[in-house]
Amino acid sequence: MSIVSLSTGEPTCTVEDVRAIAAANGFTIPPGSVDETAFLLFANAFDATCEEVIKLPEYEDPRLKPVAVEGGERKFYLPGAKENPLNAWAHRTILKTATAKGPLSGRTIAVKDNVSVGGLPLGLGCSPSLLKDGKHPISPIDAIVVQRLLAAGATIKGTATCENLSMFAVSYTSHSGVVHNAWLPGYATGGSSSGCGALVSIGDVEEARRGGKDSRDYPLGEGVDVAVGGDQGGSIRLPAAYSGIYGLMPTHGLIPYTGIAALNPLIDHTGPMTRTVEDAALMLGVMAGYDGIDPRMTPESPMPDKVPKYSEDLHAWVAEKEKSGEWTTKSAAKGLRIGILKEGFEIVGLDPAVSKVVKTAGERFRSLGAEVKEVSVPLHKHGAAIWTTAARPMMPNSISGNPPDLLSHTMPHLQPNPIGQTYYDTLxxxxxxxxxxxxxxxxxxxxxxPSLARKAHMHVWELRAAYDKALEEVDVLITPCNNTVCPKHPAGTAKTDDNPEGFSERIMDLFEPAIGNTLNTCSFNVTGHPAMSMPVGWGKAEGSDGRLPIGMQLVARRWDEASIFKVAKAWEVGGRWVDSL
Known part of the structure; x- marks a missing residue:
């Protein structure tokens, strides 16, 4: 690597700086030597190069310029407790284009609070004390998915609460407080896309009330038709499972992550959270496609005009089944191959009630005419360990605001403060x-x-190949999504007059309900396979007479989301999960 030029100005580095830099690298340069003199010269030259870039004006990529919306100015507000009883909203707004008409016209949407929406704060579920100037930044850009949703006619109603820094699998760590399950307040929705899960599920709770299946009348607030979540280890699928909705983590690189706060490009996904299979397919068709910016996308990623017509193809498949007389409770799944992933039912901490509901749901496919068999992927048992050791070493870089190694949009408006005691004390x-x-x-x-992370990355390839091999024999793999019925919020997490910050004195009180939650989900974040949670039944809520949803995870070959949609839709011919309420 070359040196741009030698500095001719006043020195900005000292010998002490050079010695400190050498020490940080684990070696020393002989004091007073010609080597030390040379490296002092190099340090000043490098500092001059750095200053040259610092003095350049900030560049804002015009491709992420906020979309023009009705009314011109984008306005937002922080909803109060009466309007936001589940604490699912981060900020409220109404954004829609004046002219766009498309597949999402008339649909209302919330986006996770780590997605850039021009003119709105980017909250990340964290205290503003962790960010530059002690404030949540106002985003100057629209994430690519936000642009595409608005262009498809959607109305964005606000940002949804997410767990603190998107780093928790249950819904009681957000700086704004706990997020309540719409089916049973006081219980979690799953995380980290917790607000998205609650807001989308409100519609099903309201429908149950209108149909006389739920006589309770606690306040819910306004919900949305669909939402945009994020998933690094299960953060779309777990809230979907706990909330009784559909949550799709698409193939890695299918939907651009540009303009969304990252944890690690290896595992970053964004995707739809919806009340129906059809809406998941519809949203995916709008959100997917290469954007020319996101390094997570590869030559396999389709260009926007080559994205499969997921919604149309699903409707066409159902129509063909209806025409042939197969869209019945005996043959709707004819031609589909279902694999019950053996190791997915052997994870530590799996609630027998959850296992029973999901196994029963899987067996339904047999009566619907599908081929159903048990499939074994022994390496699945090690998937969570591989995910952890492969992804964790780079996550501090994202927390600190360091850019990834590959060229990407770095979201310069989002600047975390240096990690230190304040970070620890706050979190x-x-x-x-x-x-x-x-x-x-x-x-x-x-x-x-570095050897362990390098070894783990090689095992990611092995794990991907193992799932690929299993998926040669079947169209989807089935596992439980949530390992337990949704837990109650731990005592001390709710904000009260006596505990205004909602701090829990015992760390293990926070961790225990989340241990093992991602054992069946996180593997597919590193291998890149698409996976969707769909609601298939109910489980008894511990400490309550109420019931809460249970989700089944469907996993398909990479780039084969179409099979997931077909399988989910066929299962519903035997009755939707809410029918048993």
Whole structure:
């Protein structure tokens, strides 16, 4: 690597700087030597190069310029408790284009609070004290998915609460407070796309009330038709499972992540959260396609005009089945091959009630005419360990605001403060997982060096190949999504007059309900396979007479979301999950 030029100005680095930099790299340069003199010259030259870039004006990529909306100015507000009883909304707004007509016309949408929406705060579910100037930044850009949704005629009603820094699998770590399950307040919705799960499920709760299946009248607030979630280990699928909706994590690289706060490009996904299979297919068709910016996308990613017509293809498949007389409770799934993933039912901590509901749901396919068989992928048992060791070492870079190694949109408006004692004090009794991730990364580096992460990455390839091999025999793999029925919010997490921050004194009180939640979901984040949670039944809520949803996960070959939609739609011919309410 070359040196741009030698500095001719006043020195900006000293010998002490050079010695400190060398020490940070684990070596020393002989003091007073010609080597030290040379490296002092190089340090000043490099500092001059850095200053040259610092002095350049900030560049805003015109491809992310906010879309023009009705009324011109984008306005927002923070909803009060009366309007936001589930604490599912982060900020409220109404954004729609004046002219766009498309497949999402008339649909209302919420987006997770880590997605850039021009003119709205980007909250990340965290305290503003963790960000530059102690404020949540107002986004100057629209994420690519926001642009596409508005262009398709959608109305964005606001941003949805997410878990603190998108680093928790249950819904009680957000800086704004706990997010309540719409089916049973006081219980979690899953995380980290917790607000999205609650807001979309409101529609089903309201429908149950109108149909006389639910006589309770606690306030829900306004919900939405569909939402945009994010998923690094299960953060779309788990809230969907706990909330009784559909949550799709698409093939890695199918939907651009540009303009969304990242945790690690290896595992970052965004996708739809909806009340119906049809809406999931419809949204995917709008959101998917190469954007020319996101390094997560590859030559396999389709150009926007080559994205499969998921919604139209699903309707055409159903119509063909109806025409042939197969769209019945005996033959709707004829021609589909269903694999019950053996190891998915052997995970630690799997509630027998959840296992029973999902196995029963899987067996329904047999009566619907599908081929159903058990499939074994022994490496699935090690999937969570592979995901952890492959992804965790790089996550502190995202927390610190460091860009990934490949060219991407770095969201310069989002600048975290340096990690230090304030970070620890702010999060340890709110979301200790965000502290533990830093501890894990440092632990790996200190004890194992880079070799463990490199080994884990090779096992990602092995794990992908193992799932690919299994999916040669079947169209989808089935596992439980949530390992337990949705847990109650731990005591101390709710904000009260006596505990205004909602801090829990015992860290383990926060961790225990989330342990093992992602054992069946996180593997597919690193392998890139599409996976969707769909609601298939109910489980008894611990400590209550109420019931809460249980989700079944469907996993397909990479780039084969169409099979997931077909399988889910065929299952519903035997009756939708809410019919048993």
């Amino acid at each position: 340890v009794h709110r979301n200790p997982a965000a502290v533990n991730i830093l501890m894990n990364a440092a632990h790996m580096q200190r004890k194992y060096g």
